[in-house]
Amino acid sequence: MGKYRAKVGGMSCSFCTQTIEKAYSRLDGVEEVSASLSHEEVLVKYGPDKVTPQELKQTLLDLGYTVRDPDKVLSFEEQEKELRGEENHLYIAGAFTAFAAALMVAMWFGLMQPWFPYAMLGAALATMFGPGRYIKKMAYNSLKRKILNQHVLLEFGAFAGLTGGFLGFIISDFPVVDFFAVSIFITTYHILFGYSSLAVRTRASQAVKNLMDLQPEKAYIIRDGEEVEVPLDEISVDDMVRVRPGESIPIDGLVEEGYSSVDESLVTGESIPAEKKAGDEVIGGSINKSGSLKIRVTKIGEESFLSQIARHIKEARALKPSIIQLVDKVIKYYVPWVIFMAALGVGVWTLGLWLFAGTLDVPRGIFAALAVLVMGYPCALGMATPLAMIRGGGEAARKGIFMRSGEAFQVFGDIDVMVLDKTGTITIGEPRMVEVQALSDERELLEIASSAEIPSEHPLARAIVEGAKDRGIAMAEPKNFEATHGKGITAKVEGKGVLVGNLRFLEDQDTEIGGLEIAEGMEEKGETVIGVTADKELLGFIGIADVIKDDAAEAVNKLNELGIETIMITGDNEKTAKAVAAKVGIDEVLAEVLPDKKAEKIRDLQNKGQKVAMVGDGINDAPALMQADVGIATGAGTDTAIESADVVLVRDKLTLLIEGYHIGRSSYSKTKQNLTLAFSFNGVGVPASVTGLVHPVWAMIAMVASVSAVLLNSFGGRLIPKSEETIAPREFKLKVPTIHCENCVSTIESEIGEIDGVKSVEVSLSSKEIKVSYRGDELVKERVREKLLELGHAFNG
Structure with missing residues (x-):
């Protein structure tokens, strides 16, 4: 099967995703379609022998959407260009609206001039077929596929106003200026709504770009015994690359020579560096911490780890479940109701009146139908959700929570499962000294171990030194310091020969190790055990681990109280993962999960019908964050994780998850209240328009009143009492x-x-x-x- 991905411009509601999916499903050769409104992307799986990528692209173009290449960095610039174009549409429509408003005010003050109807007609045509032309294309393509959405509703109202104005030149009872004005006002509002929607979705989502920035632009390769600096795209498989301490590893490969500790936290999420020797694999984007490495290139381009993660992010973005906004659910029934009422208006004053009175009132029937279609466009409809989100977003921001998408508000309160990454999310993400088991004197053990480790730059050594400082331990300057990569160090401290390292290192130095049951108990708790000897005598053990955040257990407990299932996911080994999970109260653990499989685990949960939130902080979490119904990044996370998330916890506190949950529920409730208010005006106005007595001006007054009510409910108090x-x-x-x-x-x-x-x-x-x-x-x-x-x-x- 082939895969076609595209960035789609012009999507504004869940009906857009339905339109795209239905159009593709009717093409021979298309097996599966996933369209994401929140990220404006589509992913199509197809048979290359039956349909081509060009045909798939043309289908989107025929539907009235713009198409961009999702792999290009310029995609965002193109999206910005679309936003500027929509902004220009708004300026032009706004100018015509201001002109129309001026004429209306003049008319209301008795300054009506003979040329006013013609001027208003020109403004109406210019607005509808100028900046509003693209809406007609969207409405036409929706109607052609028997889909009723807000584009269709707008055009019904706009053309009703235009028709009423033209009839006013013939029938004296039809207010020409008012009908034309309504066409201008509702078209301009719709453009404003479209601009607002696009502005909300157009953000600098640089996740993939940030990924690729982790790789240096150049690398040192060894050719004919000499080091040569070359651009990264000139490196080939089997080239030899030299990476010095402190440098970023530019490619995926195998270590040929050298020994070093490598910080892979950006890509694996684990805080303790991995020791690398000849024959070990290294990942592009990780940091070489100590020794010099000679690496043979094994993967380049699209096969490299970071490129694969980037691809998984893109696919997760397109495969993310489409959230049907509440307003779209309402429109599904509201639009047919408005059309029915318009038909009823005609029927009442023609067939109905003929049956009861034996006469026809065709002009009144037409007026009633037009009034229904004009009144049927609810101005407050488009504002109901954004205003609730703005209110909730402000409240969330004060709590230290950044809600980046409208979907987050709607879904957060309905979450069934919360999946939490281990390293950097449940834990602080860096090694700390957590336990000291001395066989005799604990203070002596810490003084000797910390003094010996002073010159070392290894993270485990720094954890011992910092831990000793926190306990007020005095340290002496060591002599004859020597590090054995990946094992430990030897030094002289106040005349004593000191060894600090893993147990195998101590055994290699002919040290007799007692108290192994103590060390094994520490390992059972997920700690890295470091042994310390002085003059061949074992002083005891030091436990190093990634410390659990202070509020992690409290957050998990509160989530469980809310009925939300908690799951921990990690690439770490099962023993360590279960030890951490037990401390915070999580029963289900997904351990040793590779980065490219995390999103797959999230999809498995979603396929069971569950709403899933994912909390993470690393690049390896980005595909899963993108796939989840609500992706949540911690503020201390990588740029890639943050850009892939719907929600960002600005303060690195997990208890903010509970705050976000309640704010999400509250905002969704406020959205429902706003929609109720918005439609209450139309619920009265549309049936009233069937009488043929509702003047078009009342449609504009209803729009102002409904918007005012929604504004007041969102920010000024509660107009609808909570249940x-x-x-x-x-x-x-x-x-x-x-x-x-x-x-x-x-x-x-x-x-x-x-x-x-x-x-x-x-x-x-x-x-x-x-x-x-x-x-x-x-x-x-x-x-x-x-x-x-x-x-x-x-x-x-």
């Missing part, structure tokens, strides 16, 4: 030992009483306790705690 209002309030108590006077009591009652959701506050000076009654989600409790901290009060509970 929780019918539920009894909940209570919680906090001990506040810093309450010392009546002034404290009154201040706390006043400040906390103002928090949205709080119903009552009782403060006891004698028991130094507050009791809060509230409605709503757990965010209310968090706001109360934050307010107490702002007021300078400590609390328990």
Whole structure:
């Protein structure tokens, strides 16, 4: 099977994805189609013997979309160009709208001139067939495929206004200027909505570009015994490349000569460097930490590890489940209803009136139908979701959460499974000294080990030195320091011959190792065990591990309380993974998962019908973050992970996941409220228009009123009571030992009483306790705690 991927411009709703998928499914040879609205990409699997890539591209063009190559860095520049084009459309339409508004105001003040209808006609035609021309193409292609969406709804209303204006030249009861004005206003609004949607989706998604930036542009290859600097694209398989300490490894290959520790965290996610010797594989983009390496190139171009990760990111982006926005679900039924009501308007005043009165009122029937189509375009419809997202986004930002996509708001509150990466997500992502098991004197053990490791740059050595500093251990300058790569070091510390290294290294130095059961117990907990000897005497063991974040267990516990299943995924070995998972309360572990398989694991969960969130921080997590229904990157993560995510935790705290979950639920609820308000005006206005008594001006007034209501509900208060209002309030108590006077009591009652959701506050000076009654989600409790901290009060509970 062949694969065709394309970046698609002009997608604005889930009907666009349906249109694309239906069009492709009707082509002979197409086996599978995945269209992503959030990333504006399509992935088609096809039989090359039946259909060509050019035919697949032409299908998109015929549908009215623009097509870009997703592999080119210039794709983003092209998207920016589209945004500028849409901005120009908006400026032109805005100018015509301002002109039309001026004529309307003049007319309302009794300054009507004979040329006003013709001027308004010219403005209407210029707006609809100038900047609004592309909407007609989209609407035509949708209608041709029997799909009703907002483009179709706009054109029904716009052409109804245009028709009504033309009829006004013939029928005196038809307000010419008003009908033409409506065509201008709703077309301009639709362009504004399209521009806003495109602006939201057009962001600098540099994930793939950042990946390739990890590789240096040039490398040193060995030819005829000499080192030659050449561009990366001139390297061939079997070339010999020299990489010195501190340099980035430019290619995938096998170590021919040398020994070094290599930091592969950017690509594998694991914080402890891997020791590399002759015969070991190395990955392009990783960092050579210590020794010099001579590497034979085994993979170049599209076969290299980073290129494969880039490809998996692109495919995951196209295969990501398409989220059907709530507004699209509503439109699916709303548009046919408007068309039916328009037909009813004609029927009532023609056939209906003839049956009851024996006469026909065709002009009134036409007026009623046109009024229905004009009133049927809800201006607030397009604003309902964005305004709820803006409100929720602002609240999330104050908490340290950056919501990068509208889909994140809609899906976050419906998550069934939260998959968490281990290294850098559950753990801090760097080795720390976590345990010391001394056979005699612990302080002596740390003094000798840390002193001996002072000259070493190895991460495990730095962990020992920093751990000793934290415990206030005094260190002496070592002598005769010598490192054995991948094993350990020898040195003289205050006249004693010291060995610090792994147990095999100590055995090679003829050291008798006792207490092996202690070392084995430390290894069972996922620790890297370092032995320490002085003058051939074993002093004890030091455990090095990647430390679990302080709030990881709390976050996992709260997720489980919310009914969200937690799974840990990692490329690390199963023993270490299970040890970490047990400490934070995660039962299911996916260990030893290669980077290119993480997205596949996410897809497996999605194929079971589950909504999946993925939390990660590394390049190896990027495909999975892109594939998940909601990809969540930690703020300390790589640029590639952050650019692949829908949500970014700006502060590196996992408890923010719970905050994001509640904000997502709240924003989705606000979206539903806004839609209810938006359609309430149309729910009254459209049936009223069937009477043939609704003037086109009332359509514009309804648009203003509905938008005002949505704005007020989003930012100024709650116009639709939450369902929780019918539920009894909940209570919680906090001990506040810093309450010392009546002034404290009154201040706390006043400040906390103002928090949205709080119903009552009782403060006891004698028991130094507050009791809060509230409605709503757990965010209310968090706001109360934050307010107490702002007021300078400590609390328990």
